[in-house]
Amino acid sequence: MTELRHRGGITEPDLQQQQSEDKGSEAEDRMEKDGGVSDSDSKPDSGVPDVTAPSDDTPEVLNKALSGLSSRWKNWWVRGILTLAMISFFFFIIYLGPMVLMMIVLVVQIKCFHEIITIGYSVYHSYDLPWFRTLSWYFLLCVNYFFYGETVTDYFFTLVQREEPLRILSKYHRFISFALYLSGFCMFVLSLVKKHYRLQFYMFGWTHVTLLIVVTQSHLIIHNLFEGMIWFIVPISCVICNDIMAYMFGFFFGRTPLIKLSPKKTWEGFIGGFFSTIVFGILLSYVMAGYRYFVCPVEFNNDSNSFTVDCKPSELFQLQDYILPTVLQSVTGWSTVRLYPFQIHSIALSSFASIMGPFGGFFASGFKRAFKIKDFANTIPGHGGIMDRFDCQYLMATFVNVYIASFIRGPNPTKVIQQLLALRPDQQLYIYNSLKAHLTERGLLGALEEAA
Numbered sequence: 001m002t003e004l005r006h007r008g009g010i011t012e013p014d015l016q017q018q019q020s021e022d023k024g025s026e027a028e029d030r031m032e033k034d035g036g037v038s039d040s041d042s043k044p045d046s047g048v049p050d051v052t053a054p055s056d057d058t059p060e061v062l063n064k065a066l067s068g069l070s071s072r073w074k075n076w077w078v079r080g081i082l083t084l085a086m087i088s089f090f091f092f093i094i095y096l097g098p099m100v101l102m103m104i105v106l107v108v109q110i111k112c113f114h115e116i117i118t119i120g121y122s123v124y125h126s127y128d129l130p131w132f133r134t135l136s137w138y139f140l141l142c143v144n145y146f147f148y149g150e151t152v153t154d155y156f157f158t159l160v161q162r163e164e165p166l167r168i169l170s171k172y173h174r175f176i177s178f179a180l181y182l183s184g185f186c187m188f189v190l191s192l193v194k195k196h197y198r199l200q201f202y203m204f205g206w207t208h209v210t211l212l213i214v215v216t217q218s219h220l221i222i223h224n225l226f227e228g229m230i231w232f233i234v235p236i237s238c239v240i241c242n243d244i245m246a247y248m249f250g251f252f253f254g255r256t257p258l259i260k261l262s263p264k265k266t267w268e269g270f271i272g273g274f275f276s277t278i279v280f281g282i283l284l285s286y287v288m289a290g291y292r293y294f295v296c297p298v299e300f301n302n303d304s305n306s307f308t309v310d311c312k313p314s315e316l317f318q319l320q321d322y323i324l325p326t327v328l329q330s331v332t333g334w335s336t337v338r339l340y341p342f343q344i345h346s347i348a349l350s351s352f353a354s355i356m357g358p359f360g361g362f363f364a365s366g367f368k369r370a371f372k373i374k375d376f377a378n379t380i381p382g383h384g385g386i387m388d389r390f391d392c393q394y395l396m397a398t399f400v401n402v403y404i405a406s407f408i409r410g411p412n413p414t415k416v417i418q419q420l421l422a423l424r425p426d427q428q429l430y431i432y433n434s435l436k437a438h439l440t441e442r443g444l445l446g447a448l449e450e451a452a
Contacts, residue, residue: 098307136207143211295313
């Protein structure tokens with residue numbers, strides 16, 4: 001046996017391999033600096049088949065009308081026209097009310113899941129993995145059953161307690177959800193095929209990561225909606241505004257590349273989109289904060305079996321005077337300014353939409369580059385798939401939910417009362433006597449009785 005010589009704890013074969021790798025990396029660096037190799041020309045990941053890019057499905061009417069323009073300006077007009085159409089549709093569904101908004105969120109969620117899973121199926125389709133699509137959609141059903149069941153129990157408590165079947169489903173909801181998931185897990189194990197184990201586990205992970213990204217975030221969007229439509233509309237609108245203004249500033253003024261994952265993104269677009277979104281968020285918040293329809297929590301009316309958005313607005317949506325800093329006083333000539341407190345919060349929302357929101361797009365760009373595709377799908381001409389338009393929205397949904405829980409939401413007496421009413425009479429009496437003794441000890445109960 002040949003004896004291996006050691007140099008500082010590293011064997012000679014290892015040293016040779018390391019030197020070879022270093023030379024290879026240095027050569028790659030030189031080629032990248034010289035512009036000889038682009039990302040798309042670099043060596044593809046081993047074992048990952050390419051995905052065929054979606055074909056151009058721009059309507060024939062637009063193709064004929066814009067046939068005399070360059071591809072750059074043609075894409076600009078197509079994106080602009082479709083953007084206006086989508087914004088108009090967004091206004092329309094807001095007019096239709098919260099129930100329609102929830103249904104649209106569910107439809108978007110399913111479409112985004114379909115686009116990502118279809119890419120996975122296209123990548124590994126040649127291996128004929130058994131039950132992949134069936135199990136993917138089954139897990140989507142299980143996760144939606146769990147999340148929406150939790151939402152129904154939380155926000156429709158009185159309705160659930162009134163109906164016997166719903167009360168039983170609510171009581172054992174988590175057990176049923178776990179049993180459904182466990183069934184899918186067992187089906188996956190039984191579907192394992194020799195020589196394809198690794199690919200099947202790849203796709204098992206693919207499905208669960210997709211569920212985490214898509215379903216969980218859409219669930220948070222609906223929770224934000226129940227806090228008040230303004231918590232749904234303003235964040236989504238800020239992301240849309242930032243996307244549009246960053247594109248506009250980048251299109252006309254962009255010169256400095258921002259990130260390699262998205263070569264078309266520029267610092268000019270990023271900075272222009274940031275300031276535009278801040279101003280837009282403040283103005284939109286000022287307009288919407290004056291209407292109860294937007295600021296009141298979405299609640300279910302048991303008498304009419306419909307959603308209501310009528311309440312006395314909280315202090316968050318009542319105008320207050322704020323003293324301006326000295327610097328701004330000298331510039332504007334104003335000593336105070338009258339604002340809604342929500343407008344201050346909108347600056348945080350706008351800032352996140354402008355600074356961190358684009359990272360959702362960068363993440364999606366990296367994902368698409370990994371499989372050498374331009375878009376997730378070709379659902380919207382000039383924009384790609386639904387996931388291409390909502391990649392930034394999911395990060396925003398999580399931030400808004402965390403922001404509300406951390407800085408806005410307080411104890412909800414209505415939900416506490418609902419939970420108390422679900423207890424047995426002896427438990428209700430125990431809580432009543434405990435609360436009475438506590439109030440008496442603090443001297444509050446006697447004062448209330450004297451006032452009455």
